[in-house]
Amino acid sequence: MKLDLLxxxxxxxxxxxxxxxxxxxxxxxxxxxxxxxxxxxxxxxxDSDLINITVNWIPTKIVWGNFKVAFQELxxxxxxxxxxxxxxxxxxxxxxxxxLAGYGFARYKxxxxxxxxxxVILSMLVPVQTIIFPLYIQYSKMNLLNVxxxxxxxxxxxxxxxxxxGAFFIFLFRQFFSGLPKEMExxxxxxxxxxxxxxxxxxxxxxxxxxxxxxxxxxxxxWNDYFEPKIYITNxxxxxxxxxxxxxxxxxxMEDSMELVxxxxxxLFNNAMLMAATLLVILPILVIYxxxxxxxxxxxxxxxxxxx
Amino acid sequence: xxxxxxxxxxxxxxxxxxxxMEAYMFISPWIIGTAVFFVYAIFSSIKLSFSEIVQLKxxxxxxxxxxxxxxxxxxxxxxxxxxxxxxIDTIINTPLTLVFSLIIAMLINRPNAGxxxxxxxxxxxVLLGSGYVMQQLxxxxxxxxxxxxxxxxxxxxxxxxxxxxxxxxxxxxxITLILWKSGVQIILFLAGLQGISxxxxxxxxxxxxxxxxxxxxxxxxxISPIILLNFVYTMVMYFTSSDNALVAYILDQVFTSxxxxxxxxxxxxxxxxxxxxxxxxxxxxxxxxxxxEA
Numbered sequence: 246m247k248l249d250l251l252x253x254x255x256x257x258x259x260x261x262x263x264x265x266x267x268x269x270x271x272x273x274x275x276x277x278x279x280x281x282x283x284x285x286x287x288x289x290x291x292d293s294d295l296i297n298i299t300v301n302w303i304p305t306k307i308v309w310g311n312f313k314v315a316f317q318e319l320x321x322x323x324x325x326x327x328x329x330x331x332x333x334x335x336x337x338x339x340x341x342x343x344x345l346a347g348y349g350f351a352r353y354k355x356x357x358x359x360x361x362x363x364x365v366i367l368s369m370l371v372p373v374q375t376i377i378f379p380l381y382i383q384y385s386k387m388n389l390l391n392v393x394x395x396x397x398x399x400x401x402x403x404x405x406x407x408x409x410x411g412a413f414f415i416f417l418f419r420q421f422f423s424g425l426p427k428e429m430e431x432x433x434x435x436x437x438x439x440x441x442x443x444x445x446x447x448x449x450x451x452x453x454x455x456x457x458x459x460x461x462x463x464x465x466x467x468w469n470d471y472f473e474p475k476i477y478i479t480n481x482x483x484x485x486x487x488x489x490x491x492x493x494x495x496x497x498x499m500e501d502s503m504e505l506v507x508x509x510x511x512x513l514f515n516n517a518m519l520m521a522a523t524l525l526v527i528l529p530i531l532v533i534y535x536x537x538x539x540x541x542x543x544x545x546x547x548x549x550x551x552x553x
Numbered sequence: 554x555x556x557x558x559x560x561x562x563x564x565x566x567x568x569x570x571x572x573x574m575e576a577y578m579f580i581s582p583w584i585i586g587t588a589v590f591f592v593y594a595i596f597s598s599i600k601l602s603f604s605e606i607v608q609l610k611x612x613x614x615x616x617x618x619x620x621x622x623x624x625x626x627x628x629x630x631x632x633x634x635x636x637x638x639x640x641i642d643t644i645i646n647t648p649l650t651l652v653f654s655l656i657i658a659m660l661i662n663r664p665n666a667g668x669x670x671x672x673x674x675x676x677x678x679v680l681l682g683s684g685y686v687m688q689q690l691x692x693x694x695x696x697x698x699x700x701x702x703x704x705x706x707x708x709x710x711x712x713x714x715x716x717x718x719x720x721x722x723x724x725x726x727x728i729t730l731i732l733w734k735s736g737v738q739i740i741l742f743l744a745g746l747q748g749i750s751x752x753x754x755x756x757x758x759x760x761x762x763x764x765x766x767x768x769x770x771x772x773x774x775x776i777s778p779i780i781l782l783n784f785v786y787t788m789v790m791y792f793t794s795s796d797n798a799l800v801a802y803i804l805d806q807v808f809t810s811x812x813x814x815x816x817x818x819x820x821x822x823x824x825x826x827x828x829x830x831x832x833x834x835x836x837x838x839x840x841x842x843x844x845x846e847a
Binding site for chain 2: 266267269270273274276277278280281283284341342343345346348349350352353354355356358361364365366368369370371372373374375376378379380382383401402404405406407411413415416440441444458462465469471476487490491494523526527530531534538539542545546
């Protein structure tokens with residue numbers, strides 16, 4: 246009887262712990278999901294739903310037209326390609342240069358290693374904003390400013406371990422490579438395999454996890470960044486997709502203050518359309534992430550970051 | 554005999570030299586990058602902060618010593634208040650971010666139902682972007698309050714009174730922002746937690762350690778390198794994020810007022826602070842690891 250009671254109480258205790266655990270998890274994820282869901286719901290609302298305060302989550306009718314207007318207003322078709330080019334080239338640059346440098350720092354011993362790696366950390370610490378102006382002058386002296394639609398100043402550093410958070414990726418690759426066993430390389434060396442070939446044919450195929458993590462992060466950061474594009478890309482037609490948003494938001498706020506609603510192709514220029522535009526801007530990255538999600542998470546788990 | 558030894562030594566030397574050559578081959582792109590995109594910019598920015606631009610065309614500079622620094626630290630009425638505010642914000646937010654992201658990482662590290670869903674949830678902020686999109690989604694206004702965050706229930710607001718509930722609401726806003734900025738940190742902590750062998754925990758359990766004890770004695774020491782990495786990353790993120798008032802002010806100086814030299818000086822005052830902070834953290838980390846060895 247007493248034993249039974251004990252079993253029951255431990256069961257209840259376990260249940261309560263589990264319940265509390267899921268409660269905490271769910272409420273935390275709600276903080277993240279809420280603004281996102283709000284955006285998705287608002288993006289398909291009709292004009293009357295937006296004003297109607299009884300309509301909070303479920304729109305009376307779904308208006309896909311918001312997306313159509315947003316698509317046009319963003320100039321999605323032209324600007325998305327600019328973003329794709331910058332993201333793709335920048336990511337490839339990061340993968341090549343940072344994996345090479347990370348491997349060099351992880352596997353070799355040389356005199357200046359400590360000093361040079363300190364410089365890597367230092368370059369992570371210096372905000373882009375501090376040195377962007379001298380860099381700008383430097384590019385203009387080198388006549389690189391308006392080369393390749395003005396993308397060159399953004400993309401070139403990526404191939405040399407700099408650019409958006411380049412040092413972070415060097416660090417990541419270094420951590421990863423130092424966690425891999427040395428036997429494979431030694432075997433390859435005995436068989437007469439050169440250093441570069443060892444790297445490309447043996448080490449890189451073994452480091453899918455690190456490559457995946459870096460790819461996703463570099464992609465996301467490049468896609469969302471609009472500080473550098475704002476400064477280097479002078480021709481408006483060559484701008485990136487996220488840089489279109491501030492203009493749209495400003496337009497709406499202006500209209501609010503004038504209490505004026507502009508009619509656009511049968512649809513109203515309103516908050517719903519703005520949310521649709523915001524969703525469109527991040528949609529490509531969301532879709533890509535959905536495909537990579539599983540491998541990405543597995544990659545994170547196997548990235549071996551503890552072996553520092 | 555002797556000659557043979559010499560020969561061996563020589564061969565060894567060349568091997569070693571070859572290794573060094575290989576090492577430099579691997580990091581040579583980065584070295585070129587450092588020379589072209591970093592060192593020059595750093596030095597000219599430092600030089601600029603001690604000079605005045607006499608002629609914008611062709612960039613003729615004149616050395617003025619500490620005048621720019623004097624100006625921003627003594628005469629500029631905007632710089633110091635913004636600077637102190639950003640510094641205090643960073644000092645509060647960075648440890649909070651680390652604590653929250655570690656808690657979340659530990660929560661989703663347990664085997665549970667809906668693991669994939671929760672992980673995607675917590676990574677969502679990273680995907681949505683750190684800058685403009687997030688600001689709009691959370692409806693952050695100029696005063697830093699969050700429109701769509703954790704809100705105090707109106708019933709509680711009535712009980713607590715206006716001033717007190719205002720303080721709590723400000724705190725909740727901060728938590729929302731911090732949670733939204735901890736995506737990458739969660740991922741990195743998760744990677745670290747996965748790397749800890751479960752046999753360590755089992756052994757501790759056999760020796761009668763509670764979960765609380767094994768957290769302090771196993772988890773924390775094992776992930777301390779990641780704590781360091783995350784600390785640096787978090788601080789840099791707060792320092793450079795686009796909703797940072799000081800960054801906005803510096804950019805305004807440079808690109809609107811065209812006051813390049815003062816902008817550079819501000820940047821360096823700001824960087825110096827970040828550098829000192831990181832130095833303290835690195836020193837503390839080293840001191841801790843020495844304690845462990847002793």
